[in-house]
Amino acid sequence: MPKVLVVGSSVGGSIAADTLRDLGIETILLERDLNYVKPCGGAVPPRAFSDWNIPHDLIDRKVTIAVVHSPRHHSEFPVRSSHPNPETDFIAMVRRERFDRYLRERAMSKGAELIEGKLEHVDFGPRGIKAIYEDKRNKTHVIEADAVIGADGAYSTVAKALGLVRLPMAVAYQERIRLPERAMAYWEQRAALYLGDDVSPDLYAWVFPKCDHVAAGIGAGAGKTKAARQLLANLKHKLRDQLGEGLSVKFEAHHLPMHPRKHLSYDRAALVGDAAGLVQQTSGEGIYWAMKSGEMAARAIAKHLDAPTAANLRRDYDAPWWRAYRSTYLFLRFLQRISYNSDLQREIFAAMCDDPDVQRLTFDSYLNKQIVPVPWLVQLRITKHWLETALREWQQLRREGVAYKAA
Template sequence: MAQKVLIIGASVGGATAAITLRERGVETLMLEKELVKAKPCGGAVPPAAFREFDLPQDLIDRKVKNCLIISPSGQQTSVPVAGSVPGDDDYVAMVRREIFDGFLRERAQQRGAELIQGSLIGLEVARDGVLARYRDPQGVEHDLRADVVIGADGAYSPTAKFLGLPNLPRAVAIQERIALPEAQMARWQDTADLYLGHEVSPDLYAWAFPKRDHIAVGIGAGPQHTQAAKQLLTNLKRRLGPALDGGQLLLREAHALPMEPRKHMAFDRAMLIGDAAGLVAHTSGEGIYWAMKSGQMAAEVLAQHLDVPTAVHLRAYERTWWKRYGTMYQFLRFLQRWGYGNERQMEVFTEMCRNKDVQRLTFDSYMHKQMAPAPWLVQMRMTGDIIVSQARNYLRRRTPLRELQVA
């Protein structure tokens, strides 16, 4: 008998899982509660996503070729977006989620996935199948039956809740989209800014990302600092100062980000992908590529085991995932704790980004999603620079800009 898969959430992860399942001929239903408002997001996407998922370039608002990192004391490091072998494919894509998600969702439908608008309000997973209950936009409740469910429903994942799983520790990210006069936008033609400092982001970073007709300025705040998110954003705008003069607020948006991956991402007749599985990279807060990749990988494994979709079989997904990306996740988590741990480390982090090897390795990893191997000589050079920078910053504290401004 034909098997049916129900995907909760038709954003980047859910739509990619649906596309992959349909390419394997699997009957697929997507349940999505929000088809109008965009997922709050900075919309920075690596070129690997465009290559691996065959995405058209016209989804890109701007290609960022340069990242400006600004430390708490105002030190600036300008990092060219370039890998070991510089090429045309070196960029960070800036997209708007309303366009990007819409494209993926439509592609899933074109391949034959069904899209239902409604909010999941109940889920039972039994030995012989899955029963989901949802409420449609008119408030009417319905039942849906399927053989397997994929939870692609984000940081608050109702699917995970109905499976009895605990909440993950969550950060909050908040951003404003601000339309600027053309002359002001020129400053961000192909540059994205990252700001470090306790007053803008105590444990993550703040950003100014250029879109076609506006700038998205936002901050991330870890689980201990979520209450301060609005104030941190106000501080960021203060720090940006005249660069935002004449700006017109288009939208303020906020959402949670999971800060830890789940212990398990596959169960009897159920799988979790993307934010629902906690697959956001530390240091960057990047989750779009990871949601798409996990959606694809989960769907590939599921398609092989649809006749017996037990945890024993479906966990091939998480084993493959951690084998491929475990080292990268561990490294990025270490980097977040090391680089954003306190303001002195933020200064060291900013200085470290001047090292050419660090720049090359960072963008090889970000753009191509591979931990680029570093020869021992390169490692020695990087370690040397880091030690010198650590020593310099320990011996002489740099004054954060806000203290200079108060003085």
């Protein structure tokens, strides 16, 4: 019977295993550490819950108000799409310890065999793969399978065994801070983004609400990672009035790949999620993309188990993936280049968040996971607003610069 090994039982790996089992494929799920909790803000689009039939009781909070702070602006606006619907117009906040466990256990309930062990290496042969892993007692074992799905995250051992280089990485630091009920009330339905050199020179900082705590974190791109602890301290200083009585309960840090790999598939192997570099560079959003790529890779492998060659898998996984999502990746990368890198860009970005057209466009795309076509009249309106805002912000920063020099 054909067998597929999935390495990593987080969001990408569990959805891959779940899909393989739905297709009747014998599946082994190899996880380094069953107690591991992926450091993560846990913001998930509601689409993930409907796409994979996930119960809403895994959602800690439904965020319906987004707040964006730049050094000079404060913008607060509803999470609302072009066709307002309270059932779907929110950002789900989950705790990865619950969310990932649910997905893993569901894959197991469908018959995926779970093994706790750390993948050390994969040998690829003409008739199959041999995966060498170490169990918790440092004993070495071998799994033979027809193909492997690498869902083993940013430091993927499967990618290394395929001879691939490390992707460019950013680092994300996050602290979970438990707040008294009174202080949590402010975060009941709110999530905040902070822009600025002092909290995140090239990405953004965030505060995401969970059941009884908030997750406050910062992203730092290549070359800025040494400053990450200080950036997080600066964010907490900014939030001192809201977090004053809070108790720090967990500190987490992890790398995020900042570029997709050239290929997602290889002979007898497919990479998904962070292992494939499928995080959105602008937002650091990777959960939905890991799940979707896990599903698509599993379907392609199941279809070609008699000949899981790079060419076959690229035709049925890489090609449809990029057909569906290339424009999303390109647009969001462009948005990052024009939004986060200087105070002028950040002020324009925050000011544009007050524009109802921009709000609708943002949430239509985020909630549906597609760049929605924009009518030309709306494009014209946004462009005019952007030019006016850019000119106003440039003049303001110039005036402030002149005043600062004079002082």
